[in-house]
Amino acid sequence: xxxxxxxxxxxxxxxxxxxxxxxxxxxxxxxxxxxxxxxxxxxxxxxxxxxxxxxxxxxxxxxxxxxxxxxxxxxxxxxxxxxxxxxxxxxxxxxxxxxxxxxxxxxxxxxxxxxxxxxxxxxxxxxxxxxxxxxxxxxxxxxxxxxxxxxxxxxxx
Amino acid sequence: xxxxxxxxxxxxxxxxxxxxxxxxxxxxxxxxxxxxxxxxxxxxxxxxxxxxxxxxxxxxxxxxxxxxxxxxxxxxxxxxxxxxxxxxxxxxxxxxxxxxxxxxxxxxxxxxxxxxxxxxxxxxxxxxxxxxxxxxxxxxxxxxxxxxxxxxxxxxxxxxxxxxxxxxxxxxxxxxxxxxxxxxxxxxxxxxxxxxxxxxxxxxxxxxxxxxxxxxxxxxxxxxxxxxxxxxxxxxxxxxxxxxxxxxxxxxxxxxxxxxxxxxxxxxxxxxxxxxxxxxxxxxxxxxxxxxxxxxxxxxxxxxxxxxxxxxxxxxxxxxxxxxxxxxxxxxxxxxxxxxxxxxxxxxxxxxxxxxxxxxxxxxxxxxxxxxxxxxxxxxxxxxxxxxxxxxxxxxxxxxxxxxxxxxxxxxxxxxxxxxxxxxxxxxxxxxxxxxxxxxxxxxxxxxxxxxxxxxxxxxxxxxxxxxxxxxxxxxxxxxxxxxxxxxxxxxxxxxxxxxxxxxxxxxxxxxxxxxxxxxxxxxxxxxxxxxxxxxxxxxxxxxxxxxxxxxxxxxxxxxxxxxxxxxxxxxxxxxxxxxxxxxxxxxxxxxxxxxxxxxxxxxxxxxxxxxxxxxxxxxxxxxxxxxxxxxxxxxxxxxxxxxxxxxxxxxxxxxxxxxxxxxxxxxxxxxxxxxxxxxxxxxxxxxxxxxxxxxxxxxxxxxxxxxxxxxxxxxxxxxxxxxxxxxxxxxxxxxxxxxxxxxxxxxxxxxxxxxxxxxxxxxxxxxxxxxxx
Numbered sequence: 057x058x059x060x061x062x063x064x065x066x067x068x069x070x071x072x073x074x075x076x077x078x079x080x081x082x083x084x085x086x087x088x089x090x091x092x093x094x095x096x097x098x099x100x101x102x103x104x105x106x107x108x109x110x111x112x113x114x115x116x117x118x119x120x121x122x123x124x125x126x127x128x129x130x131x132x133x134x135x136x137x138x139x140x141x142x143x144x145x146x147x148x149x150x151x152x153x154x155x156x157x158x159x160x161x162x163x164x165x166x167x168x169x170x171x172x173x174x175x176x177x178x179x180x181x182x183x184x185x186x187x188x189x190x191x192x193x194x195x196x197x198x199x200x201x202x203x204x205x206x207x208x209x210x211x212x213x
Numbered sequence: 214x215x216x217x218x219x220x221x222x223x224x225x226x227x228x229x230x231x232x233x234x235x236x237x238x239x240x241x242x243x244x245x246x247x248x249x250x251x252x253x254x255x256x257x258x259x260x261x262x263x264x265x266x267x268x269x270x271x272x273x274x275x276x277x278x279x280x281x282x283x284x285x286x287x288x289x290x291x292x293x294x295x296x297x298x299x300x301x302x303x304x305x306x307x308x309x310x311x312x313x314x315x316x317x318x319x320x321x322x323x324x325x326x327x328x329x330x331x332x333x334x335x336x337x338x339x340x341x342x343x344x345x346x347x348x349x350x351x352x353x354x355x356x357x358x359x360x361x362x363x364x365x366x367x368x369x370x371x372x373x374x375x376x377x378x379x380x381x382x383x384x385x386x387x388x389x390x391x392x393x394x395x396x397x398x399x400x401x402x403x404x405x406x407x408x409x410x411x412x413x414x415x416x417x418x419x420x421x422x423x424x425x426x427x428x429x430x431x432x433x434x435x436x437x438x439x440x441x442x443x444x445x446x447x448x449x450x451x452x453x454x455x456x457x458x459x460x461x462x463x464x465x466x467x468x469x470x471x472x473x474x475x476x477x478x479x480x481x482x483x484x485x486x487x488x489x490x491x492x493x494x495x496x497x498x499x500x501x502x503x504x505x506x507x508x509x510x511x512x513x514x515x516x517x518x519x520x521x522x523x524x525x526x527x528x529x530x531x532x533x534x535x536x537x538x539x540x541x542x543x544x545x546x547x548x549x550x551x552x553x554x555x556x557x558x559x560x561x562x563x564x565x566x567x568x569x570x571x572x573x574x575x576x577x578x579x580x581x582x583x584x585x586x587x588x589x590x591x592x593x594x595x596x597x598x599x600x601x602x603x604x605x606x607x608x609x610x611x612x613x614x615x616x617x618x619x620x621x622x623x624x625x626x627x628x629x630x631x632x633x634x635x636x637x638x639x640x641x642x643x644x645x646x647x648x649x650x651x652x653x654x655x656x657x658x659x660x661x662x663x664x665x666x667x668x669x670x671x672x673x674x675x676x677x678x679x680x681x682x683x684x685x686x687x688x689x690x691x692x693x694x695x696x697x698x699x700x701x702x703x704x705x706x707x708x709x710x711x712x713x714x715x716x717x718x719x720x721x722x723x724x725x726x727x728x729x730x731x732x733x734x735x736x737x738x739x740x741x742x743x744x745x746x747x748x749x750x751x752x753x754x755x756x757x758x759x760x761x762x763x764x765x766x767x768x769x770x771x772x773x774x775x776x777x778x779x780x781x782x783x784x785x786x787x788x789x790x791x792x793x794x795x796x797x798x799x800x801x802x803x804x805x806x807x808x809x810x811x812x813x814x815x816x817x818x819x820x821x822x823x824x825x826x827x828x829x830x831x832x833x834x835x836x837x838x839x840x841x842x843x844x845x846x847x848x849x850x851x852x853x854x855x856x857x858x859x860x861x862x863x864x865x866x867x868x869x870x871x872x873x874x875x876x877x878x879x880x881x882x883x884x885x886x887x888x889x890x891x892x893x894x895x896x897x898x899x900x901x902x903x904x905x906x907x908x909x910x911x912x913x914x915x916x917x918x919x920x921x922x923x924x925x926x927x928x929x930x931x932x933x934x935x936x937x938x939x940x941x942x943x944x945x946x947x948x949x950x951x952x953x954x955x956x957x958x959x960x961x962x963x964x965x966x967x968x969x970x971x972x973x974x975x976x977x978x979x980x981x982x983x984x985x986x987x
Contacts, residue, residue: 081482085438090430091423093603095554096635100853103554131423144421148413151823155282156420157554157603163421182861189853191554191604192282193830195861197823 060120065133071120079123080104080115083130091131091160095189102188105161106130112168131160134167143167146205147198154192162188166202175206239275239313242267242384243345245338246315263315264293264338266346270366270381272297272304274335277317277578278327279309280416281553281602281609282827283883284820285327287415291817292332295407296339296399298363299380306415309577309599321576321610323706325782325881328816332879336399349383402814402875414820416601425601428558428573429632436560436628437466438481439621440488442474443637447702447846448498458490467491470624471617477625481632499845500701506842509701510545514649514670516699520689523674532664532685536655538729544652544718545908546672546891548841549645549707550850552858555603556638559618562628567594568619573602575610587616588623606831607706611643636851643705644841646694648672648714652722660730662723662741669715671698676712676888680750680780681723681741701846708828709884712781713835713891717909720777720892724768725905733765734776734896749811750778750785753872757787757809760870768900773804775897777889782881784812785872788829788889790865792897794904796942797968799917801837801898803863808886809870813877825869825886832890833859838910902942920944925985935976941985943970952982960984 061070064087071086080097083089083106092115095103099114106115107129108122134141140148143163153159162185169176169184176184181202190198243266265273274293280286290304307313309322319326343363350368351358354376362371368383370376419425444451454474456467465487466477474491478484504512533539560571561584568590574580577597585592602609618631633641649670657663665686669677673693679686692698694710707713727737735758742751757763757776766772773792780786791805808825815821838857842849850856895906904919921944931938939949949966952958963983966972974981 077480078482081480084430085432085480085482088432089423090426090432093427093555094429094632095556096852098635098852098854101554101635131421135422140418140421147421148417151414151417151819153282153414153417153420154284154823154827155554155604156416156425156601157427159420160423182864186861189554189858189860191552191606191831191858193827193859194823195830195859195864196826196867199861199864 060124062123062125063127065128065130073120075121075124076119078116079106079118079120079128082120083115089130089132093157093160095157100187100189101158102161102165103158105164105188107164107168110168110171112165129164131164134163141167142208143170143202143205146201146208150197150201150204152194152197152201154194158188158190162190162198166198166205169202170206170209174209176203178203239265239273240267241388243342243387243389245342245345246390264335264342266342266380266384268381268385268387270303270379270384272299272342272380273307274304275307275314276331276335277309277311277314278331279322279575279577279599279602281322281575281605283327283824284414284817285322287413288328288817288820289331289335290415291407292328292336293339295405296336297343299366301407301415303366309574310596311577311581311598312596316578321579322605323575323607323610325784325883325885327883328879329783329881332816333399340399345389346380346383349387350378353378353383420601427555427601427603428560428571429555429630431560431571431600431630433560433562433628436562436630437477437479437625438484439475439477439618439625439629439631440484440634441617441631442476442488442491442493443640445495445847446497446499447848448500449495449846450498451493452496453494455492458492459487462487462490466625468624471620475621475624477621477627477629481630497846504701504846505844506547506840509548509647510649513647513699517670517691520668520691523669523677523688523690524679525687526679526683527685529664529666529685529687533655535657535663537658539653539655540722540725540729541651541653542722542725542905542907544648544650544714544721546648546714546717546835547839547909548647548704548843549835549839550639550642550841550856551604551606551608551707552638552642552853552856553604553606553608556633556635557609557612557614557641558630558632559612559615560628560630561615561618561622563588563619563622566590568596568622570595570597570615570619571600572597572612572615573609574599574612574615575602575605575607576612579610580612580615583612583616584619587619606708607710608642611703611705613641635853639851639856640848641703643703645707645710645713646671646692646700646704648711648718650714650718652718654722654726656726656730660732660740662726667718669718672711672714674715675710676715676779676781677719678780680719680778681738682744682747683741701843702848708831709781709888712779712884712888713832716777716779716888717891717895720779720889721895721905721907724775724892724896724899728768728899731767733767734900735763736765738776738778749874750780750787753785753787753809753811754778756870756872757789757807760809760868761789761807763789768896769903770900773897773901775893775895775900777892777896779885779888781885781888782883784810784880784882784885786810786885786889788886788893790893790897792894792901794898794902794916794920796902796920796970797945799913799915799920801894801911801913801916803833803837803865803894805866805868806890806893807868807870808889809872810882810886811872811874812882812885813874813880815871815882816879818871821871821882822869824882826867828884828886829867829890830859830864832887833863833865833894834910836891836894836909836911837863838912840910840912925987927983927985932976937974937976938971939974939983940971943968946987947985950984950986952984953980955982958982960986
C-alpha cells in the first residue's frame with residue numbers, strides 16, 4: 057500500500073493503493089473511467105492507449121508507479137465540456153468508427169502524433185497508427201479523419 | 214430474396230403484460246404494434262416491432278436487434294423517421310432489452326437481415342403511426358384527413374401552413390394501442406428525403422467521447438470481477454488444484470462453481486493476480502492423433518460418407534463427354550477466429566428469483582432462455598440488456614460467458630462481471646470451420662464450360678450456388694457451419710458463413726477455366742452471364758470493370774489484376790484488385806481494391822460504404838494471414854502476436870461503387886462484400902506471377918515455394934543501340950550462367966547475378982548463350 061499522486065485529465069488525483077497495480081484497471085475500476093478499454097491485456101492491440109506527459113502508452117503495460125507525478129490524459133479528458141476536440145469531431149464527421157471499441161485508443165494515439173508532428177503525411181499517420189488494431193476495418197476513414205483534424209488544428213491544439 | 218424464417222416465440226416477453234400495462238410500462242402516448250402477416254392465423258402473440266409516440270414529441274423505436282458496429286441503430290431510425298416525417302434526432306432507438314423490446318423474428322442480429330427483413334414491418338409501423346396522428350389532428354383541427362400533411366414532427370393543413378399541431382401535443386394524455394396486421398402504404402423510394410442520404414451515426418458521439426458503455430464497463434454496487442481457471446487444451450482436465458496462494462491476495466474470494474474454480478475480487482487486476490497464483494496440473498486427452506492445421510483437412514474429409522445434393526442441372530456425363538479440356542482442383546480454407554476487439558463479457562445481478570443480465574451478444578433472447586435455464590428461473594424473471602457491442606461477426610451468437618456469469622453470481626450472492634481475457638476469447642471461440650472443396654470441370658470446343666462438379670466439405674451451401682450459365686453441373690455438400698461433427702472444438706458462423714470458402718473455390722476455379730481457355734477473366738465470366746436471369750450480376754460486373762478500368766488480357770498478364778463475383782444476402786458483389794508479388798519472398802502487396810455492389814434500395818449510402826470498406830479490410834485477413842494454429846487439442850493462437858489481423862500498413866486504395874437498383878427492396882449489406890476478397894486476391898496473384906494458390910491464407914511461406922517451383926525462364930531479351938537487357942524472375946539461389954557455345958557448352962556463372970532479376974550487357978558481334986540455374 058502507498059500513495060500515488062498524478063494529474064488526470066487536468067485534475068490532481070491521489071490514490072491510496074499498491075503502486076504496482078496496472079494503470080488500465082485503476083482507471084476503469086477505482087476511478088470509474090471506462091473509456092479506456094481492455095482488448096488484449098498484453099500491449100498488442102492499443103485499445104487501452106492513454107497519454108502520459110503527451111506520449112501514447114498502453115495502460116495495460118503501465119503501473120501506477122509509472123505515472124507518479126505525471127500528467128495522464130484519457131479519452132474523457134479530450135473534449136472541452138460539450139465541445140468535441142477536433143479529432144473527435146473528425147472521427148464523427150468521417151465515420152471513422154463502427155463498433156467503437158478501438159476508438160478511444162485510436163483517437164489518443166493520433167493525438168500524441170499530432171502533438172509531436174502537427175502536419176504529418178499519410179505515410180507518417182499509417183506508421184504511427186500501425187500497432188493499433190481495428191477488426192471492423194475502419195482504417196481508411198481513421199486515416200482520413202486524422203489528416204482532416206490535423207488541417208483543422210493546424211498546430212494549435 | 215431469402216424467405217424469412219419465423220422463430221417459434223412461445224416464451225413470454227413484454228406482451229405477457231396486456232397491452233394497457235405495456236403502454237404504462239413504456240410511459241403512455243401512442244403505441245403501434247406490428248404483427249407479421251402470418252399472425253392473422255392467430256398463431257403468434259408477439260409483434261415484430263413497436264413504435265411509441267410520447268407526449269414530449271419524441272418517438273421511441275423498440276427492437277430486439279442490437280448494434281455491434283454495423284450501423285443498424287442509425288439505419289432503422291432513418292427508416293422510421295422517413296415514414297413519420299420526423300427529424301432523425303427526435304427518434305430514440307431502444308435495442309436488445311428483452312423486457313422492453315419485442316423478440317425479433319430473425320432470432321438474432323445476424324445474416325445481413327436487419328434492414329432487409331425488419332425494415333418493412335418497421336416502416337409499416339411508422340406509416341400507421343403517421344396515419345393515427347393525422348386522424349387525431351383531423352379531429353382536433355376539424356379538417357378532413359385528406360387536407361392534412363406531415364412534416365418535421367407536425368401535422369399541417371395543406372392549405373394554410375400556420376394551421377398545425379405537433380406530434381407531442383397529439384400524443385399527450387393519450388393511451389392508445391393500435392395493432393396492425395395489414396401493411397399500410399409506405400413511401401416510394403422516389404419520395405425518400407432521409408433514406409438514401411448519408412446520415413451521421415447516432416452512436417458516434419458516445420463512442421468518440423468514451424461515454425458509450427460496453428458490457429464490461431457496467432458497474433454495480435457490490436459487484437465482483439470474476440475469472441475462471443481454465444484447462445490448457447481441449448480434452449484436458451485440471452488435477453490437483455491448489456488455491457491456497459490465491460487466498461493471500463487480500464479481498465479475494467475463491468470458490469468452485471459448476472465444477473470450475475473461480476476467483477472473485479472487487480478489483481479485476483487483483484482477481485487476475487489471484488487466479489495466476491493457483492497451482493494446477495492437467496491430464497491431457499488429446500483428440501485423435503495428428504490433428505493440427507496441416508492434417509485436419511484429410512481427417513475431416515474422411516469423416517463424411519454421403520453428400521447432400523444442393524443443386525444440379527442437366528447431366529454430368531453429357532457435359533463430361535462434351536469437354537475437350539478438363540480441369541480439377543481442390544481448394545482449402547482454415548479455421549478462422551472472429552477476434553472482435555471486445556472479448557465476450559457478461560454482468561449478472563440476481564435479486565431473489567429475478568436476474569438482470571448485461572451481455573455482449575447478438576442474441577439477447579437466447580441469452581435470456583439460457584440464463585433462465587442455468588439459474589432455474591422463469592424466463593419472465595430474466596431481463597437481458599444489450600449495451601454497445603465491440604464487434605460480433607457471428608461469434609457473439611454463441612454466449613457461453615452469460616451462463617458462466619449467471620452461475621457465479623448465484624453462488625457468490627453478489628453481482629458478477631465476467632469479461633473474457635483475449636486468451637479465452639481465442640480458446641472458446643466458435644471458429645469458422647475449414648473447407649475442402651473439390652471441383653472438376655470442363656471446357657467444350659467453343660471454350661464454354663460444359664460441366665462443373667463441386668464437392669463442398671464442412672462449410673455448407675451458402676455461396677455455393679452456380680452463379681454462371683453452365684448446362685451440366687452438380688453441387689454437393691458434406692456437413693455445414695452449424696454441424697459440430699468431428700471438429701476438435703466449437704464451430705459457428707463467421708461473417709458470411711460458408712460463403713467466403715464457397716466463393717473462393719468457385720471464383721478461383723472459373724479463373725482457372727478462363728486461363729485454360731486463353732481468355733480474359735472478365736470476358737470469360739460475361740460469356741457465361743448472357744441470359745436475363747444473369748442480368749443483375751452482368752450489370753454489376755460491367756460497372757466494376759468500367760470503374761476499375763479493366764482492359765481484357767489473358768492471365769497471367771503480369772499486371773496483377775484479379776476479379777471475383779459473388780452473391781450473398783440478396784446482394785450481388787463484384788470485386789477487382791491490383792496486387793504486386795515480391796518474387797523473392799512471396800509477399801503480396803495489395804495496391805487497390807474496388808467493390809461494386811447491387812444491394813437494392815440503399816437506406817444509408819454512407820453506412821453501406823462503411824460496411825463494404827470494413828468487409829474489404831477484414832477480408833484481407835482471411836486472404837493473406839489468418840489461420841488458426843493448433844495441435845493435440847491445444848489452441849496455439851492466444852493473442853494478436855500470432856493471429857495476425859489486418860493493420861493500417863496493409864490498406865490498399867479502396868473504392869466502393871453502389872450499383873443503382875431502386876426497383877428492388879433493400880437487401881443485405883453487412884456481409885456480402887467480404888465473400889470475394891479471398892478469390893479476388895488469389896486471382897490477382899495468378900495474374901501477377903502465374904502461381905495458382907489454392908489454399909488460404911496466402912502467406913509468404915505458402916506462396917514462395919509455389920514461385921520457386923515455377924519453371925525458370927529468361928524473358929525475351931530487349932535490344933537497344935549498343936546494349937542487350939536480360940530479365941528474369943529473381944529468386945535467391947537462382948543465378949545467370951553463360952557459355953560461348955551451345956555445341957560444346959562451358960557454362961560459367963555470370964558474377965553478381967545470384968538473386969538478381971536482370972542484367973544489361975554491351976552488345977558485341979559475337980554470340981553468347983545464357984541460362985538460369987539454381
